[in-house]
Amino acid sequence: MSELAKGGSFLLQHTDTTRVFTPEDFDDEHRLVAESMTSFLEENVFPRMDEIDAKKEGLMKELLVEAGEYGFLGSDIPEKYDGTDTDEVCSTIIAEKVGAAGSFAIAHGGHTGIGNLPIVYFGNEEQKSTYLPSIVTAEKIAAYALTEPGSGSDALSAKTRAVLSEDGGHYILNGSKTFISNAGMGDIFIVYAKVDGDKFSAFIVDGDSEGLTTGAEEHKMGLKGSSTRSVFFDNVKVPAKNLLFKVGKGHVVAFNILNIGRHKVAANAVGAAKYALDQSVAYANERKQFNSPISNFGLIKEKIAEMAIRIYAAESTVYRTAGLLNDMMHSLDRTGDDAGAVTAKGIEEYSLECSLEKVFASEVEAFVVDEGVQIHGGYGFIAEYPIERLYRDARIRRIFEGTNEINRTIIPTTLLRRSQKGALPLFEEVGKILKKSNGQLTVRETPSDIVQACKEVFLFVLGHSQEKFGSDLMKHQEILGRLADIAIYSYAMESSWLRACKAEASKGRNVQLKTNMAKAFIHSGIVKVTNTAMEILAHVAAGSALEELQSHLVKLTQYTPMDLIAVREKVAGAISAAGKYVV
Known part of the structure; x- marks a missing residue:
């Protein structure tokens, strides 16, 4: 390997x-x-x-x-x-x-x-x-009980307590959890509590334990059929042997499980988005206005195309990450007593990619279901049509497994911390890009060149943000969020293009469609990346200094535009002809 x-x-x-x-x-x-x-x-x-x-x-x-x-x-x-x-x-x-x-x-x-x-x-x-x-x-x-009424994103501020009994045979749990999926039918709860009020730890708690009760079912905007309840612990006795991993190491369990959870949420989002596109294309092919299927109308074509293009990018990103996780898992020796620590270290390596894909795929899904409702017109607002449910059900994915805002802050801070530890030569590359931006303008001609430009833009604005704020950069979430967006687009753009190139090299099916979708995503993505970078630069500089940074950004991002309208028309034609998402 x-x-x-x-x-x-x-x-x-x-x-x-x-x-x-x-x-x-x-x-x-x-x-x-x-x-x-x-x-x-x-x-x-x-x-x-x-x-x-x-x-x-x-x-x-x-x-x-x-x-x-x-x-x-x-x-x-x-x-x-x-x-x-x-x-x-x-x-x-x-x-x-x-x-x-x-x-x-x-x-x-x-x-x-x-x-x-x-x-x-x-x-x-x-x-x-x-x-x-x-x-x-x-x-x-099984159910996973981490969130509390006062601690969502800040999981380590949990108030649920665990105290070891005098005979050492049990931990006594007191506290509550909220928004717990499967709580109404849960037989096994993974519960996080602080031993002696300060050692964040994980426990396996049987659902029939005396003192464990659940609240009423929550009435939700979407996902109405899933069980979501609060769970209460009133002197619940948990056998000491049900401590999971080690005392005080619950965060290792919680955060690494959430990393895998983010990956699976991203996959969920891709599946839902595909289904929403399939429903929308079928409706657009069937629905006639002015004696023509609405799938023939230019603005509907653009919606269908852009839905498919973003799904393709999200799908490419999710399976690229799946491959990374798969290779990592197969490389680990998990047979020893330290299997938990070994697994945690392996999963943590790709925590950044899991956050990237979760944010991107959930926001692609949000875009797709919204456009799907629009394509359906008034019928999209009627519960008889699946798109109405898909629209409501999608909203939560930008919130659970860590809100997209939290995940956005994780991305740059993870990179910065790894750089500080010497695990990634981040600022060596930043230095190279800052020097390159002073050189001659280079026009980016190919999709691969444009992807590289986006990576360089990330390093360029990171370098200037670091110069401005130093170690306080991690306190500026507005900058961190925008840096994350550039990294997210860089990963998704590259994943899309590498997939298309790989398909072409193997003479796979629908190579032209894959290529068109990747090119369209990349050419629209560079515009978003450039605009996001400009917002960061305008925050870290002003006057002549800003003008100089702008000129450097232009040197990094100059590219030859393509006819996106024509490319999207081709993509829409292929999707409408198939009557569903195809690649």
């Missing part, structure tokens, strides 16, 4: 197409999982969406049991504990496919992702043997 790429290194170096995983690289197992999951949802879940959202008694548990029978609950669980032990790509495929299933997706993800992965990655042998087999079959439903 070739050396693993360092997290965040895509900003500092060229990435070869051979180092990027794409959906076109699916093997027979991946394709079988995708086909099986699609069939399961079409036969068992989509026909019952109204019943699910009405919270029909016992239905969600029934569907999870059926999913378990098909093997869709144990993809991350070793065969030793009755799981299917497939790779990270299979888990990503399952997460993507289920994303369109609204409330079922939340129940499924809460159970198979953040609900079971703390045990899979950080549990000891006894904990895994006790709990994982019943999770695989949905005999017992």
Whole structure:
């Protein structure tokens, strides 16, 4: 196996197409999982969406049991504990496919992702043997209890306490959690509490424990069929053997599980966005105005094209990250007593990419469902049409698994901290770019050149932001957020283009369509990146100093425009002809 790429290194170096995983690289197992999951949802879940959202008694548990029978609950669980032990790509495929299933997706993800992965990655042998087999079959439903009424993004300020009993046999938990998915049917709760009020720790808590109660179901904007409740702990006795990982190391469990959770949320968002586009294209092909399908109208074509283009970019980004995570997991030796620490270090390496894709994919989904409603016109506002549910259900993905604002701050701060530790030569590259910006203007001719320009812009504005604010830069969230946006677009643009290049090299299908979508995304992306960079520069300089920085930015971002209107028309034509998202 070739050396693993360092997290965040895509900003500092060229990435070869051979180092990027794409959906076109699916093997027979991946394709079988995708086909099986699609069939399961079409036969068992989509026909019952109204019943699910009405919270029909016992239905969600029934569907999870059926999913378990098909093997869709144990993809991350070793065969030793009755799981299917497939790779990270299979888990990503399952997460993507289920994303369109609204409330079922939340129940499924809460159970198979953040609900079971703390045990899979950080549990000891006894904990895994006790709990994982019943999770695989949905005999017992898992839930993840981190958020509290006063601590959402600031998880470490949790007030739930755990005190070891005098005989050392139990921890006594007191406190509450809020917005807990699957709480109404939860049998296994991963609970975070502070031992003695200061040592943030993780516990496996049985749902039938005396003193554990749940509140009423929350009435939500979307995802109406998923169970969301508060959970209360009143002197709940948790066996000391149910401490997960180590006392005071709950943050290691929580944050790394959230990293994987962000990856799966991104995959969910791609699946939902694809489904929304499919619904919208089918409607546009069928709906006639002025004796013509509305899919023939220019402004509708542009919507369809841009929806497909952004989905393509998000899909490329998600599977690139899946490949990184998959290679990393396969490189680890998780057989020793330090398996939890080894796993945590591996996952943390790509925390930045997980945040990037979560922000990008969830915002692509938001764009797609909004445009989908617009294409449907008045019918998009009517509950009879799936796009109405998709629109409501999408909103939460920009909030949970860390709000997009929090994830935006994570991206540059992670890069800066790694640079300070010598893990990434960030400021060496910044110095090179600052010197380059003083040189001659170079026109960027190819998509690859434009992607490189965006990376250089990130380093350029980071360097000047650091000069302005020094160590206080991490306190300026407005700058951090804009730096994150440039990094996000750089990653998504490069992922799109490398995928297209890889398809062309292998003479794959729809190469021209992939190329058109990648080019369109890149050429519209450079405009966003340039404008974002200009906002940062206008904040760090003024007068003649700003004018000089502007001239340097122009040197870095000069490119030859392409006819985006014509390219989008071609993309729309291909999608409308297929009647769905195709690549």
